[in-house]
Amino acid sequence: MNSSKRKYIFNKDLVIATSILIIIFILFHFLDAFEGIYKLTREYEHLELDEYVLLILSIPIPLAWMTYRKSREAKKEFDQRIALEQTLARLHRMEALGTLAGGMAHELNNQLLPIISMSEMLRNGVVEDDPNYRKLELIFIAATNAKQTVSRVLEFSSGTVTNDETSDVAKTLDDTKEMLEVACPENIGLHLNMEQHLGHLNIASDDLQSIIVNPVVNAINAIGKDVGSIIVDVSAVNIDNGRDDLDTGKYIKIVIRDNGPGMSSETAERIFDPFFTTKAVGEGVGLGMAIVYRLVKSAGGKLFVSTEQNKGCHVTIYIPKPPLTCEA
Amino acid sequence: MQISMGAGLKMKNILLIDDDPLVLESISIMLVENGYNVETATNGELGLRKAAEPGFDLIITDILMPEKDGLETLTELKNAKNPAKVIAISGGGRGSSITYLKVAEVLGADCSLAKPFSSSQLITAVKHLIN
Ligand SMILES: Nc1ncnc2c1ncn2[C@@H]1O[C@H](COP(=O)(O)OP(=O)(O)OP(=O)(O)O)[C@@H](O)[C@H]1O
Numbered sequence: 219m220n221s222s223k224r225k226y227i228f229n230k231d232l233v234i235a236t237s238i239l240i241i242i243f244i245l246f247h248f249l250d251a252f253e254g255i256y257k258l259t260r261e262y263e264h265l266e267l268d269e270y271v272l273l274i275l276s277i278p279i280p281l282a283w284m285t286y287r288k289s290r291e292a293k294k295e296f297d298q299r300i301a302l303e304q305t306l307a308r309l310h311r312m313e314a315l316g317t318l319a320g321g322m323a324h325e326l327n328n329q330l331l332p333i334i335s336m337s338e339m340l341r342n343g344v345v346e347d348d349p350n351y352r353k354l355e356l357i358f359i360a361a362t363n364a365k366q367t368v369s370r371v372l373e374f375s376s377g378t379v380t381n382d383e384t385s386d387v388a389k390t391l392d393d394t395k396e397m398l399e400v401a402c403p404e405n406i407g408l409h410l411n412m413e414q415h416l417g418h419l420n421i422a423s424d425d426l427q428s429i430i431v432n433p434v435v436n437a438i439n440a441i442g443k444d445v446g447s448i449i450v451d452v453s454a455v456n457i458d459n460g461r462d463d464l465d466t467g468k469y470i471k472i473v474i475r476d477n478g479p480g481m482s483s484e485t486a487e488r489i490f491d492p493f494f495t496t497k498a499v500g501e502g503v504g505l506g507m508a509i510v511y512r513l514v515k516s517a518g519g520k521l522f523v524s525t526e527q528n529k530g531c532h533v534t535i536y537i538p539k540p541p542l543t544c545e546a
Numbered sequence: 547m548q549i550s551m552g553a554g555l556k557m558k559n560i561l562l563i564d565d566d567p568l569v570l571e572s573i574s575i576m577l578v579e580n581g582y583n584v585e586t587a588t589n590g591e592l593g594l595r596k597a598a599e600p601g602f603d604l605i606i607t608d609i610l611m612p613e614k615d616g617l618e619t620l621t622e623l624k625n626a627k628n629p630a631k632v633i634a635i636s637g638g639g640r641g642s643s644i645t646y647l648k649v650a651e652v653l654g655a656d657c658s659l660a661k662p663f664s665s666s667q668l669i670t671a672v673k674h675l676i677n
Pocket residue numbers: 370432433436437440476478479480481485489490494495496497501502503504505506507508530531
């Protein structure tokens with residue numbers, strides 16, 4: 219809407235400018251302007267009027283250059299503003315969703331309590347071959363699943379790092395590795411390579427775990443029943459050349475690579491949107507990458523996803539190291 | 547159920563504070579069926595008034611209630627002369643329930659449970675504190 223209006227103004231301006239030129243031309247034509255000037259300059263030859271006339275005629279040249287420069291600057295600023303506004307709008311949207319989700323989760327947790335506890339008590343009071351046993355168990359299982367969904371939403375809505383906690387990167391990775399090895403089916407090879415001396419990060423180890431587990435679980439889901447591999451590389455890097463738009467400093471770099479089916483660019487564009495999922499109902503809430511995004515951003519880091527259809531997916535995450543740490 | 551508690555044992559008294567009536571009733575049922583005596587209050591204000599009466603072995607309180615903030619209630623409960631044991635329960639709000647429960651433990655709750663919990667979880671916690 220905005221840009222179409224701008225185009226319209228531009229066209230109107232063009233029409234006006236052209237009309238002015240035509241009018242000037244007609245006027246000059248009728249007044250025999252050139253003849254007049256010619257006569258004038260001949261008459262007062264000692265004043266060297268020719269040069270002044272030429273000078274006046276060439277004024278538009280520097281003017282045009284200045285206008286061009288100014289408009290380029292304005293366009294650059296305009297683009298920056300738009301980008302900023304889009305980021306802000308996105309943050310606000312996430313914020314609003316987070317608040318909404320948090321409130322909803324609280325209600326649901328209360329509403330689920332009677333369902334879970336009462337169905338459990340009833341089931342425990344019934345012998346296993348009673349026809350009602352299975353019915354009660356279904357209620358209990360379904361409500362317990364709903365509880366899991368709610369806790370995922372809550373995790374998202376509170377997905378900002380509390381910076382007063384630190385985690386030992388290597389130790390967290392060891393715990394994470396153990397957990398992932400259990401979760402990873404046999405058709406998928408999972409390799410976790412980490413450098414020594416990774417030191418500490420200013421985020422809780424649960425959060426760090428979440429940052430790694432979510433993309434890995436996505437990769438496991440994406441590969442599905444095919445044979446595939448997932449490689450996680452964790453290293454400490456020094457950035458001083460503005461690579462990947464990063465500020466100079468020390469980072470922990472985490473790369474999660476899979477050779478699964480990858481994504482179309484439409485999917486990849488929305489991967490960080492809360493509640494965006496391509497999975498069936500009950501299989502994905504669409505919060506995994508939104509959680510990772512929030513956690514990494516609030517830790518002051520950056521993350522990138524690069525993927526192509528049928529070419530797997532790379533998730534690259536940078537988390538800045540705290541400036542002054544005594545590392546063993 | 548009560549018989550299994552043993553004849554010589556006095557029934558333990560529990561005060562339950564929660565603003566959601568369905569939750570209140572469900573938790574009451576869990577406790578009563580396991581042989582406890584239960585009194586209920588639907589907000590922090592009422593809860594504190596009841597808690598002032600002697601004889602409660604355990605108080606279970608929600609920590610997110612509209613009338614009187616649950617954390618405030620908790621602090622006051624723990625400031626009493628002979629404070630009873632307290633279990634804090636929460637379904638979480640803006641932050642995750644885990645955060646609220648952590649705060650509750652710092653404020654003196656003896657144990658905390660994230661809603662929704664099952665009856666076995668609740669009874670385990672209760673037994674751990676008062677049996
Ligand atoms: N490694 C991957 N390969 C292919 N597609 C992926 C990959 N990772 C994410 N996606 C796509 O991005 C979508 C969003 O991922 P996200 O983790 O945010 O949500 P989800 O996995 O669907 O649900 P949740 O993680 O909450 O259970 C997925 O549904 C999937 O389509």
